[in-house]
Amino acid sequence: MTEPGFLDIISFGADGWGPALAAGAWMTILIAIAGFAIGGLIGTFGAWAKISGGPVVRGCAEAYTTVLRGIPDLLVIYLFYFGGSAVVTAIGQLYGAEGFVSFPGFIAGALAVGITSGAQQTEVYRGAFRAVHPGELEAATACGMGRFLKFRRITVPLTLRHALPGLGNVWQVVLKESALVSVTGVVELLRQAQIGAGSTSRPFDFFFIAAMIYLAISTVSGLILQVTERRFSRGVRRG
Amino acid sequence: MDIKFALETFWSLAAALPLTLQLATTSIALGSVLALGLALARLSGILALDLFARTYVFLFRGTPLLVQIFLIYYGLSQFPAVRHSIFWPLLREPYWCAVLALMLNTAAYASEIIRGGLLSVPHGQVEAARACGMGRLMIFRRIVMPQALRQALPGYGNEMISMVKATALASIITLMEITGVAAKLISESYRVIEVFVVAGVIYLAINFALTRLVAFAEHRLNPQLRPPLPISTELKGETH
Numbered sequence: 001m002t003e004p005g006f007l008d009i010i011s012f013g014a015d016g017w018g019p020a021l022a023a024g025a026w027m028t029i030l031i032a033i034a035g036f037a038i039g040g041l042i043g044t045f046g047a048w049a050k051i052s053g054g055p056v057v058r059g060c061a062e063a064y065t066t067v068l069r070g071i072p073d074l075l076v077i078y079l080f081y082f083g084g085s086a087v088v089t090a091i092g093q094l095y096g097a098e099g100f101v102s103f104p105g106f107i108a109g110a111l112a113v114g115i116t117s118g119a120q121q122t123e124v125y126r127g128a129f130r131a132v133h134p135g136e137l138e139a140a141t142a143c144g145m146g147r148f149l150k151f152r153r154i155t156v157p158l159t160l161r162h163a164l165p166g167l168g169n170v171w172q173v174v175l176k177e178s179a180l181v182s183v184t185g186v187v188e189l190l191r192q193a194q195i196g197a198g199s200t201s202r203p204f205d206f207f208f209i210a211a212m213i214y215l216a217i218s219t220v221s222g223l224i225l226q227v228t229e230r231r232f233s234r235g236v237r238r239g
Numbered sequence: 240m241d242i243k244f245a246l247e248t249f250w251s252l253a254a255a256l257p258l259t260l261q262l263a264t265t266s267i268a269l270g271s272v273l274a275l276g277l278a279l280a281r282l283s284g285i286l287a288l289d290l291f292a293r294t295y296v297f298l299f300r301g302t303p304l305l306v307q308i309f310l311i312y313y314g315l316s317q318f319p320a321v322r323h324s325i326f327w328p329l330l331r332e333p334y335w336c337a338v339l340a341l342m343l344n345t346a347a348y349a350s351e352i353i354r355g356g357l358l359s360v361p362h363g364q365v366e367a368a369r370a371c372g373m374g375r376l377m378i379f380r381r382i383v384m385p386q387a388l389r390q391a392l393p394g395y396g397n398e399m400i401s402m403v404k405a406t407a408l409a410s411i412i413t414l415m416e417i418t419g420v421a422a423k424l425i426s427e428s429y430r431v432i433e434v435f436v437v438a439g440v441i442y443l444a445i446n447f448a449l450t451r452l453v454a455f456a457e458h459r460l461n462p463q464l465r466p467p468l469p470i471s472t473e474l475k476g477e478t479h
Contacts, residue, residue, distance in 0.1 A: 066443075067439065067443065069400075070400070070404075070439075070442060070443045070446040070447070071404065071438075071439045071442045071443060072404040072405070072406075072407030072408075072418055072442060073404070073407075074407040074408060074410070074411075074418055075407060075418055075421065075435065075438055075439065075442070078418075078421070078422055078425060078431075078435070079431060079435045082425045082426070082429070082431045083431040083432070083435070086429055086431055175303075176302070176303040176304070177303070178303075179303035179304075179305045179306060180303075180305060180408075182305070183411065190303070190305060190306060190309070193306075193309075194309070197309075197313060197314075201317070202317055203309070203313040203314045203316070203317050204310065204313075204314035204315065204317040204318065205317070207306055207309045207310040207313065207314045208310065208314065210306055211298075211302040211306045211307070211310065214301065214302045214303060214306060215297075215298065215301040215302055218301045218302075219301065
């Protein structure tokens with residue numbers, strides 16, 4: 001058997017790794033989206049807690065963001081992966097299962113990425129909400145809007161407008177962080193590249209391709225974000 | 240929580256602390272030099288240098304650090320030329336691969352912070368210095384650099400904290416720093432919470448100390464923001 005060339009590796013042919021790498025890239029995007037969405041949920045609650053919570057709630061939110069910004073993401077991933085496995089194993093033993101039951105890496109990874117990005121998104125939403133003019137919220141109340149209607153029609157669109165640039169940064173961080181989920185064995189882009197590197201003895205080619213795919217994903221999503229940003233700030237006068 | 244186990248964990252993790260600190264300081268120190276070079280290349284006005292720095296920053300900020308570590312640690316050995324070069328004794332070591340990857344990565348982020356700092360110095364000050372007859376190097380050393388440093392310090396502090404966190408990735412290429420030891424302890428004992436809490440506290444302590452250090456440096460570098468020292472009462476009492 002001859003050594004495969006660089007193009008053979010990325011090809012979609014019989015011996016090519018193209019389909020596998022594409023599937024890995026798709027998994028990376030899924031993890032990133034799941035993590036970002038969980039982070040968005042946590043971030044919304046965190047920002048709400050910091051803005052209008054009592055001293056205890058605010059203190060909890062403050063502690064959460066401080067801790068999560070101070071410890072490595074890899075440690076959080078280990079916590080969810082091993083911690084999840086410990087819980088699942090304990091539950092399994094209750095129902096008579098024997099030995100170690102491992103927690104699905106995808107869920108552990110998405111949760112871990114979500115919790116770390118939640119801390120960042122809390123700060124983004126909090127800052128963006130402070131940029132919303134209080135008069136606009138008062139006007140909504142004066143129009144007789146209820147809490148949820150006001151939140152949906154006024155607060156969310158106005159906050160998002162200011163939050164989008166910050167959210168774009170968080171998304172890029174999340175995308176790169178999703179590479180760490182490979183330690184749990186989820187076959188995302190980096191793990192797939194590792195598998196390929198291991199079975200062909202061409203590690204540089206595989207990691208190089210992985211790097212290029214990450215670059216492509218982040219560039220394309222960056223462009224999409226730019227368009228969205230422009231759309232959300234249609235009503236703002238420029239220059 | 241088992242206090243005795245947590246204490247044991249603390250001592251084994253504390254033994255790994257020097258490696259974490261060493262990785263962080265070495266890569267931050269080497270990275271800052273490279274970052275300054277990149278920032279100056281961006282501002283040099285020479286197209287080739289500018290393009291090189293832009294591409295560098297784009298590549299290193301757009302890809303995950305872990306991929307960069309793998310490219311250096313596993314990837315480079317694919318080429319016989321690298322394996323036979325004089326750098327091989329260094330590139331064979333996971334420690335130096337980790338330092339190299341961390342340094343190249345932080346240089347990309349830090350160069351943008353430094354560039355922002357350099358751009359923040361008002362042009363009038365450079366003109367004034369030139370009018371005083373200072374040479375280019377002296378202007379940089381005495382006028383531009385001190386003010387750029389002051390501006391860039393808060394951003395650089397954040398970058399240093401993310402570098403401390405990034406050293407955790409070195410554990411994936413077999414280096415037993417804090418996270419590496421923590422992962423080993425977890426997989427041996429299955430006591431996730433204790434190990435996580437202890438490791439988390441150590442990282443938080445490092446980053447807290449680092450934040451205080453940066454705040455202190457900021458305080459020292461910004462004397463103009465401090466309230467003036469009170470004039471002593473003895474002087475006030477003097478009359479002519």
